[in-house]
Amino acid sequence: MQKKQVRTRYAPSPTGNMHIGNLRTALYGYLIAKSSGGKFILRIEDTDQSRFCEGAVDLIYDTLDKVGIVCDEGPKNPGKFGPYVQSERLDIYRNHAKKLLDSGDAYYCFCTEERLQSLKNDDEFAGYDRRCRNLSPSLIKKKLHDRVPYVIRQRVPLEGYTSFVDSVYGSVTICNKEIEDQILVKADGYPTYNFANVVDDHLMGITHVVRGCEYLTSTPKYNLLYESFNWEKPLYVHLPLILGKNKDGSTEKLSKRHGAVSFKDLTDLGYLPGAIINYVAFLGWCPVENREIFSLEDLVTVFSVERIGKSPAVFDYDKLNWFNSEYIKLMSDDVFYNLSEPFVKKALKSSDYNFRKISSLLKGRISNFSEIKEKIDFLNECCDYSKELFINKKSKSGLESSQIVLKKSMDILEKIENFSHESVFDNLKKLASDLGVKINTVMWPIRVALSGLSATPGGCTDLLEILGKDESLRRIKKAIGMF
16 A cells, blocks of 8 residues: 655744744644655635735745745645635635535524623633524524524534544543534634634645644544544644743743744844754754754754654743854855845944954854844944953053053054054054063053943954044043043
8 A cells, every 4th residue: 555645734824924833833844744755735824814914925935935945835836736825715615614514513603793702701601602503494594594694613512522642742532512613614704714724634635734732622623524524634743832931030932022933023133044943943843863953954854753842842042042153153254244244234323334344253253143233333433431441350451551551552553554454463562562561461451442342343453443543543542531
């Protein structure tokens, strides 16, 4: 018997930017398919028209493209199972809903919004009370004739249990009487997610359903639909929660209060797509080998469902910064410059600086590109000084020696015509020799005078070259006036 080809799907709703949790679902679905030589399908679930966001579909494609996830089938490259947009499949859902009505596995519900809301307000009851479950055929016929608004609900068995085995969480069993008679088709004629995804997964030949563990207890009602249609059930892979860390050290479900939580937010901050997808892979999964840096191609070769854990994963921005910094280190200087240049230009008020020189000093000193502004903001204006900054034991620099160095260096720098890195360094090296001190004892106070900081990208002579002669002398003069 020929083994069935693995087919997974990513089925996002076009409601905005792609959340990290959604990106992980797409990634794991892709890896499960590709590690088995299978197919990865993109399906757009837009049946909730009230939440539709203009441009969101393009964001989905843009995100997948940037991280390198290629869909074998989807709206832009349809196969034989299309359409791949749910709003284009309404007749398919209506026909399948009718089959359920005819078999008695679904029924018309004519309850008004007001009545349903009153049930929600009843503290002693949660969910629909099945009032329309056993309406007489004559009454149903009359209400339909009178065009009374209705939804179509699933008729869930009131006795027994429904069980399934999840690839991550193992056996799950739910008592049928605890399962609500869910809505399959809404009053506007659109199917609910709960109905459409089952129909689509079957008709598109999906073998593995990958989704968040928040759907774990909903899966029995999906399986009841499969049984009503006499369809083969897929394998389920429910993924652990992704938590965010609060300031007090506690954790809760990842949300905007924890910072950037969408792919676009992270890339806007200067995180690299490769680093993001590498880190996201570790949010619930770990490899056999003791290794952390993986390309997408590497992940395909090592990924397995068996290595997905049940425990919630905590989204750690410090760890993401580490991943990103490692990817930055692996870049060529030209690639780094091209990526950093927009952030450098945005951070600086003047366009007269040597952006390539500044960029060269930043590589290896940032974990993401949004840190550039903080690193070079001192270039924008002459800063205020703290006397304590001029005291540095390592360079044997004190207040008295700093004052002497600044005054003598100003005289020397004023006379330099070719204000280049080499000529400035040679002259300051001679000053150190004349003063009988090490070069660091000269460089330290000048660097503090130029930046007002104890740590800068680049050393003293780098800053002198970037700021130029006039601005450097102005800042040194200001520092001298402080003593």
